[in-house]
Amino acid sequence: MNIGKILAVVLVLAAFAGGMIIGKGSQEDAAPVVVESAGSGATYSGGFTAKDNEFTLSGNSKSVAGPPMTDVVVVVKDGESIQQAVQNAEPGTTIQVMPGTYKETVFIDKDGIRLIGVIKGSERPVLDGEGELNDAILFSGNNIVVENFKITRYKGNGIMSQAGNNWEIRNNYIVDTGVYGIFPQLGQNGVVEHNVVSGIEDAAIYVGMSDNVHVAYNDVYDSVAGIEIENSRHAVVESNRTYNNTGGILAFITPGLPIKTTYDVIIRNNFVLSNNHVNFGAPGSTVAGIPAGTGILVMAADDVVIEGNIIKDNKNAGILVTDHSHAANVTIDPESEPNSDRVKILNNTMINNGYDAINEIKALMLTELKTGNPDIVSVGPSTDSCIINRQQYITVGLGGYGDCDFSNTATIGNYLLPPVPPREIKPGDKGKIAYLGICAGCHTYTGRMIGPPVQIIQALYMDNPQGIADYIANPIKKRDDYPEMPPQDYLDEETRLAVAEFMLGVKK
């Protein structure tokens, strides 16, 4: 077989494997394939195919926290403590906060709390950290709503969550505050919308290690990163305005985090303007490596769709796609895949980007004999990525990109779910798990441990589980030869009775 034939065979195989890929170079010489604007072509079917995705809300406002669990409303007035109200509140309480200045950290470790600022005229409640307090609002509960606050001068974050599901963070004005303005982390199903965030030394809005997130209608400026979707999946970032940040909108995998992937992110219909702020990120932070003037940055994330954005006056590049090895300031992580694969760039309006690109990009332009200012730059491997109407942009490094076979994401409203229900626990399991998780530490069936044997307890309370349930909530010292039992009143009444019933049925 001669060499010509091998080459031909390889080319055919490559074209077959890549769907519509044609050899590098030839695409820009031939007459361009023109795909009409959104609405006419085929529609992206999305990477998220879970059955729950049938849930799509109409309108702009998204309710994932569900309606209030109770009709209890508590009002906090200027001079009172929001935290005190949270502490006193039962799950399901709506806490209305009147205009005034509140100098405190509010933490919510219970479910269903709706923290709603009351706006009167132009006045809204202000959380002021005075440059001394750490975070303004921090929650770990589920179904939490935080609305209508002004938050300023905190050292840490404005609003952060740790593992809460079904959150809504809406209509807040967060200015000159610490590291992240809004930082939901390790949760599922959340909305961040209609917030104004500025003057943040890392990301103004930072979605970290989360699933099913919607970030919309926010105004973010004067920060290092505008909106960052990091190690997260099923996120829509739409209709935000990001300007005068170092980088506008980011979809990242940060290596070294315990959740290793970012995929299925739609970035659409945003204004991404003049993100040329000098980088003032903390030394060593991932965002400190972002070149100033980067509109949209994709690093190692997969299945990112970029559609319908107005990307204007970003001096380094309009869109920069990179792998880990070409990025500054990132460590290595053998467990995370370093390339940005299956990036899909649809129609975007791009004006006057890349007029002061970093040297690495200029060098890349030279190697491809490109002139002008780059709108779209891709460095490092990027498998199965695609673009439509590439002739409308100045691009570099996109030789391997095929033509997308769709032009819009019109059928995907959002990736939100109905409020994620708490795991269903059968009453029997409740008793068993509490028994094994707690009681078994001090009681065995026959033997003496810290507490008396279960056999003896069974003999005493044979038909009286309620007696055990009452006793463990408020134990008294009964036996000289055993230490006094600590109260188990942290278990709710139902669990106490369930565990008592289970204990009476234990057989070994």
Add this chain to the structure above:
Amino acid sequence: MTVRALTLAASLLWVWAGVATAENEAFKLRDYCPPSFEESAAGTCELRTLYDFYDSVQGAGLGGTQTALPAHRDGFTPQQIDLGRYLFFDPVLSADGTVSCASCHNPDQGFSDSLPRSRGIGGQEVARAAPTLWNTAFLNKFFWDAHATTLEEQMVGPLFAPDEMGNSPEALLATLNNIPAYQALFQQAFPQRQGERIQLDEVYLSLAAFQTSLISLNSRYDRYAHGYHAALSEPEVEGLNIFRSFVARCAECHTPPLFTNQQVAVIGAPEPEGRPVDVGAQLTYDAPELKAGFKVPTLRNIAQTAPYMHSGRFANLHEVAEFYNGGRGHAVPKGLDLQLHWHISSPNLTDYELDRLVDFLGTLTDESLKPEVPKQLPSGLAPIDGEPQAGIVTTQKTSGDAS
């Protein structure tokens, strides 16, 4: 007859039976699961905790208060777990019969040893500190430098390292197979086995079975997390909020509910005076970016395991907190180029806040499931759960000579 009297009679009977039977019979493995484990239909022990009520993003077992735990190992039989307990405390596993697993992983010292760097046979000092064994069932990386991914891979390190237990696979098997009581116990733990000789993988499995039964998830913090907020005092709650705040950022790596995210982090902690820099995970991953990187340790029972860091530089938790507060890279030797973790910052916490952090760490103590140290061992040696008997070489005995 009262219940109490019945029980008393039963225990007397048990004592009498113990005296009367042959030596091998004296070692009967438990036929019930350790506390917090439920016996399955298949006769194996499965862990149950209150965290079973929760879920977590991507099933990663990381998050906030009410988050599920990471995947864990269980499913061993009661007998395998109990055999592991005997092996764990038995110095016969070391080359000269002076060091047991419990020498460096002492249940009374948080399954560590209170030393900056552990000591093996002959009192030799090893390079790093002994990590706690609490909650190892949940780990997927072992050793400070993360070079093992299973307990079985991990344990061949100390068993056969010349400066730790100093044994060899051949000698270990020869020793165990020479002890009739162990032969009988292995038969109890592995009733389906072919042949009668003790195998290495049976030793490893038993030790793993015991170690994965060391569960600590019922601290005062846990009660708070499950919703009983009075479990923590006001200063402790303040400490919790500093711990998880984005100023201190402790929870970003020491993530609940396990208080580790099981990643490697380069934090730039100093070595003790005069010790060279330990490159840690750089060798494991062949990556200069991870020079001086170490696995993030769990903080459960952390108050029990001073001194702290991989080589024991810090005597107490306050010193540790001061280190993190001292400024990014302040303790890195001049000329050493480290790619420090992005969460290592300069938080400028006040002394008051550092004290509260230490208060909070104290709420992570739960030793309610501390296992019982065997009163006697199949080898006839005294159980060791403390300082190794440095330099004393004892002749190994068989159970025939016991007590």
